[in-house]
Amino acid sequence: MPDANYSLLLKLVRNSFAGLCLLPFCVSSSLASVDICRQPAAYSHLSIAHIKQQKSSIEKNIGEIDQENSNFDLQFRLRKDWSFGAGHRYSILNVDPLEPQTNGHLHTYFLALHKQSRSDHGSVRFSIAPGLSASSNVARKPGEYKADALQVLVALIWGRQLSDRMNLRYGICGDHRFGSYEIYPSVGIELQPGADWTIDLGFPASQLIRRISGKLTSSLRIAPDGNEWYVRDEGLEKQSRVIYEAWSLEWDVDWQVHKHLMITAGVGRQFRNRYEVTLLDDSRVRLRSDPATRISVAVAWRF
Numbered sequence: 001m002p003d004a005n006y007s008l009l010l011k012l013v014r015n016s017f018a019g020l021c022l023l024p025f026c027v028s029s030s031l032a033s034v035d036i037c038r039q040p041a042a043y044s045h046l047s048i049a050h051i052k053q054q055k056s057s058i059e060k061n062i063g064e065i066d067q068e069n070s071n072f073d074l075q076f077r078l079r080k081d082w083s084f085g086a087g088h089r090y091s092i093l094n095v096d097p098l099e100p101q102t103n104g105h106l107h108t109y110f111l112a113l114h115k116q117s118r119s120d121h122g123s124v125r126f127s128i129a130p131g132l133s134a135s136s137n138v139a140r141k142p143g144e145y146k147a148d149a150l151q152v153l154v155a156l157i158w159g160r161q162l163s164d165r166m167n168l169r170y171g172i173c174g175d176h177r178f179g180s181y182e183i184y185p186s187v188g189i190e191l192q193p194g195a196d197w198t199i200d201l202g203f204p205a206s207q208l209i210r211r212i213s214g215k216l217t218s219s220l221r222i223a224p225d226g227n228e229w230y231v232r233d234e235g236l237e238k239q240s241r242v243i244y245e246a247w248s249l250e251w252d253v254d255w256q257v258h259k260h261l262m263i264t265a266g267v268g269r270q271f272r273n274r275y276e277v278t279l280l281d282d283s284r285v286r287l288r289s290d291p292a293t294r295i296s297v298a299v300a301w302r303f
Helices: 003-015 017-022
Strands: 045-053 064-078 082-096 105-119 122-135 150-163 166-175 182-194 197-203 206-211 216-232 239-256 261-278 284-289 292-302
Touching (some): 082 239, 082 261, 105 150, 105 216, 239 292
Antiparallel strands (some): 045 064, 082 105, 105 122, 150 166, 182 197, 206 216, 216 239, 261 284
16 A cells, blocks of 8 residues: 555544544455445454455556455444444556556445344345545545545345245345446345355355354355446546456455454456546546456454
């Protein structure tokens, strides 16, 4: 993290409640997007995650894309029905040798509220997460925010238990995981073929979970990843949007150090990478890059 931005984070933490949105918050996946469609954890927690991926060549060999992500979240669980929290997604995007209308430091701040109701017939969950998504020069000057930086992410998911080892879920979600904002159907079926295995097949994400021991769990997950940011150039004279879209295949190992602390390490592959950026000469370009390997580490504290 650049020294200037790191100093800014420390200043926010020391001097304002808003700085709490930059602390390590919830069990973070390795996605740059805010995964509102995923079932929230059933407990309160803080977490921080960092994801670093190798440089990937832009198609036609016109340059390289370097990307790095840091995720911070907080979630409070209230009784069995309500949970709320806040989070921050920070992405560093460098498109070499092109010159986009942004310094490449991209932030998404959000608040999340989840309400889940259960009955003998199943469950229903409503989630909403308003947020602001913009480049760092906009984030440092709140007066530069416009409606283009506002995001409102939503999910409405129904669940039904089909048997002791089979659960069904279905609903709709709206977010930026496919780049531009989209409302899309969500469906999945969760199977437990054995005491130590869980298979979750669905859209937009699927995963396989294996409990190795009482403290170790391994998971393999595939999901779309993306986001959209409102950006301005260094002189704040030009404005545009950066759109990112990809798919992520990730293998994680969770180590439950003790009842409060969990450490996660992962390795994955990002593929079908697509970017839309506006250059300083006002030309809009669409870029595709080669698949890239990525590694991640996360620390979570349950309370």
